[in-house]
Amino acid sequence: MEKDKTTVYLIRHGECAGNKENRIRGCVDFPLNENGVRQAHALAEAMKDKHIDYIYxxxxxxxxxxxxxLGETLGLSYEAREGFCNIHLGPWENRLKAELAVEEPEKWQTWLNQPEExxxxxxETLDQVRDRALAELNKVIEEHxxxxxxxxxxxxxxxxLMAGAIGVQRPSYWRLHVDTASYSxxxxxxxxxxxxxxxxxxxxxxxxxxxxEFD
Known part of the structure; x- marks a missing residue:
């Protein structure tokens, strides 16, 4: 059974300006900021003893x-897959959360209380993201x-993705927390x-x- 067990280190990217400014990021392509680069290097050092075989x-x-x-530190290349892209949030993207809370209070309360709705x-909805990300992860695991x-x-x-994988009941989004450059x-x-x-x-x-971030 040990040979059958696949281990996935779920890593959140390092900090970017969208995090620091408390914006909705979505698919806006924010680069890492200076602290985010430092976080990524610290993360890479922590991964040295994890015997990573592949990076997605x-x-x-x-x-x-x-x-x-991470790849430079471990001597590995990486592969980008669309199934792991961030949630698409349409006109909310790159908006300050504080502004959205005032301009669209009903939807903002839905986000805070019943985010999957x-x-x-x-x-995209969170359910759609769950389904495509989990499908992509299943493919990766079958390959490796x-x-x-x-x-x-x-x-x-x-x-x-985590909620879908282990069957956390809705609303699940606020029951799990991941910081920038953390790993699970x-x-x-x-x-x-x-x-x-x-x-x-x-x-x-x-x-x-x-x-x-808790909103």
Missing amino acids: TSPLSRATATAAI LVIEGG RGANIALIAHRGVLKP VLTFDSLHGYCLMGLNFTEHLKGLPIIQ
Whole structure:
């Protein structure tokens, strides 16, 4: 059974300006800021003893830059897959959260209380993100059964992905938390399916600022 067990390190990208300014990021291609680069290097050091075999990432630059730093440290290349791209949020993208809370209070309260029910014209729902990200992860695991895989993505992907993998009931989005440049550990085997072994490890970021987002 040990040979069948696949370990996935679910990594949130390092900090970007959208995090620091408290904006809705979505698919706006924010690059890592200086602190985000430092976070990514600290994350890479923490991954040195994890025996990573493959690196997959969202195609957005804050994720690919984190993947590149990790890959350089581990001597691995990375592959970007669209299934791990951040949630599309249409006209909300790049908007300040404080402004949206005033301009669209009903939808904002839905986001805070029943996020899976939020529907934005031109955007995705969290359920849609869950389904496409989990389908992509299933493909990766089938390609590399028994390997150790690093997956770099976004809060808006990793949280619904984890919830879908282990069957957390809705509303699930606010029941899981991942900081920038944190890692969580998800395993998969044929007998048990998915198991969340650890959530939001951040010890490697000691001394670096972490912006904790709860909205």
